[in-house]
Amino acid sequence: MGALLEVKNLKKYFPITAGLLKRTVAWNKAVDDVSFSIAPGETLGLVGESGCGKTTVGSAILRLVGPTEGQVLFEGRDITVMKKSELRGIRKEMQVVFQDPYGSLNPRMTIEDIIGEPMKKHGIAKGAHCKDRVKALLEEVGLSSQEMRKYPHEFSGGQRQRVVIARALSLTPKFIICDEPVSALDVSIQSQILNLLRQLQQERGLSYLFIAHGMPVVRHISHRVCVMYLGKIVEEADCVSIFERSLHPYTQALMSAIPIPDPDHKKQQITLEGEVPGLKNLPSGCRFRTRCPHERDVCQNIEPPLREVAPGHRVACHLLTDSN
Numbered sequence: 001m002g003a004l005l006e007v008k009n010l011k012k013y014f015p016i017t018a019g020l021l022k023r024t025v026a027w028n029k030a031v032d033d034v035s036f037s038i039a040p041g042e043t044l045g046l047v048g049e050s051g052c053g054k055t056t057v058g059s060a061i062l063r064l065v066g067p068t069e070g071q072v073l074f075e076g077r078d079i080t081v082m083k084k085s086e087l088r089g090i091r092k093e094m095q096v097v098f099q100d101p102y103g104s105l106n107p108r109m110t111i112e113d114i115i116g117e118p119m120k121k122h123g124i125a126k127g128a129h130c131k132d133r134v135k136a137l138l139e140e141v142g143l144s145s146q147e148m149r150k151y152p153h154e155f156s157g158g159q160r161q162r163v164v165i166a167r168a169l170s171l172t173p174k175f176i177i178c179d180e181p182v183s184a185l186d187v188s189i190q191s192q193i194l195n196l197l198r199q200l201q202q203e204r205g206l207s208y209l210f211i212a213h214g215m216p217v218v219r220h221i222s223h224r225v226c227v228m229y230l231g232k233i234v235e236e237a238d239c240v241s242i243f244e245r246s247l248h249p250y251t252q253a254l255m256s257a258i259p260i261p262d263p264d265h266k267k268q269q270i271t272l273e274g275e276v277p278g279l280k281n282l283p284s285g286c287r288f289r290t291r292c293p294h295e296r297d298v299c300q301n302i303e304p305p306l307r308e309v310a311p312g313h314r315v316a317c318h319l320l321t322d323s324n
Contacts, residue, residue: 003037003073004207005061005175010034010070012053012060016280028279030056032231034070035306040174041201043208045222045239047215047254049276053231054211058177061209062094063087074175092122095168099180101160105152111138112148115167122171137166141196158189165196175207182217194220215258219243224312227251230279230287233306237313247315249292286318294319 012031015024030053038044046054059065061072063079072079074090082090098104105114115134119125125133135145141162152160161181168176178197182190198221200206212218218225218239225242227235227250235248246252253270272291277283283290289299298318306316 002039004040004042004075005038005209006071006073007037007057007061008035008071008073010057010060010072011068012056012065013068026280029231029282030279031060031067034228034231034233036226036233036236038175038207038209040207041205042224043201043210043222045218045225046209046211046228047213047218047225048228050213051276051279052228054228055179057228058096058179058209058211062091062096062177092171093174094177095171095173095175096177096179097161097164097168097181099183101157101164101184102152104164105160107152110149110151111155111163114152114163115148115170118167118170124171133170134166137169138163140169140200141166142192156189157185158192161185161193162196165193165200169200169204172204173206175209178208178210180212181210183212183214190217191220197221215243215254227254230277230282232287232316233314234288234316235314236306237310241310241313245313247309247313247320248288248317249294249319250288286316 010031011033014028014030016026016028017023018025034057036044046057048054056065060067061079067080070080074094077090079087079090112131112134115137116130119130119133134148138145138148143159143162143166152163155163182193185193194217197208201208208221210218210221222239224236224238226233227242227248229250235242235246235251242251243255246255253272256270270293274291277287277290285301286292286299286304289295292299296318302318304316304318306314308314309320
């Protein structure tokens with residue numbers, strides 16, 4: 001089965017200006033040569049520290065920000081070169097669920113209007129038909145259709161996120177970007193929303209790009225995982241390999257920070273030294289070398305390529321290059 005979404009050598013650089021004329025003096029390389037694919041019905045987890053560029057990847061895929069270079073192929077069509085009229089059509093098939101459910105909902109609109117507005121604008125449904133579809137969507141995400149006349153402030157955080165998901169489903173998309181969709185919710189509510197997303201995926205055949213910084217959340221929902229550090233993917237593998245056989249020192253440090261609910265279990269946590277470098281002053285060679293406990297001379301001068309070390313398992317690290 002072919003890929004639903006292919007991201008090829010995606011770059012997004014933001015200019016850094018100075019002086020009265022605002023001349024560009026440097027570039028903030030938020031996303032630097034990122035490539036991955038997502039199959040129909042698959043969830044790809046994109047994980048990393050705050051500021052690593054994962055949200056910018058999602059925004060560039062949707063053309064909310066224009067990519068600097070690279071391709072984003074959705075069912076073989078390159079989104080990066082599409083005109084606005086073409087994007088309008090394809091955005092029905094690509095939706096997004098943001099981190100803050102309250103901030104992404106218009107407080108002056110009822111839930112019925114919030115969910116129904118996309119269908120009306122795209123000519124999918126109106127009038128009584130639209131109202132019936134709103135009721136069905138609310139029930140599908142676990143809310144009562146009797147609450148459709150309420151406003152966002154009358155709901156809890158978890159309920160508001162269900163409304164956001166219902167709105168995303170209103171256009172019957174094939175692909176949804178979930179940008180930290182549970183990080184603002186209580187832990188007990190997080191599992192409910194994750195289970196809902198998995199259920200919807202099974203019933204509708206949805207594909208997800210699931211962006212997060214919490215490893216346990218990614219493990220719960222993802223089929224494959226990409227780990228990002230300073231605009232680069234440093235490791236990619238299926239979920240089991242990432243969590244049980246991670247190879248990159250950065251991924252291993254993330255794994256060691258996951259708490260284990262067993263007071264008798266002794267776990268050695270890997271502590272990374274130093275600060276995260278700024279994107280405008282990136283280290284030469286390997287971007288992780290200034291915090292890596294295994295730094296070598298080659299790491300200072302040559303950037304490690306992201307290469308396959310096992311079937312479906314790609315890592316960017318000179319340690320593995322030397323040993324294979």
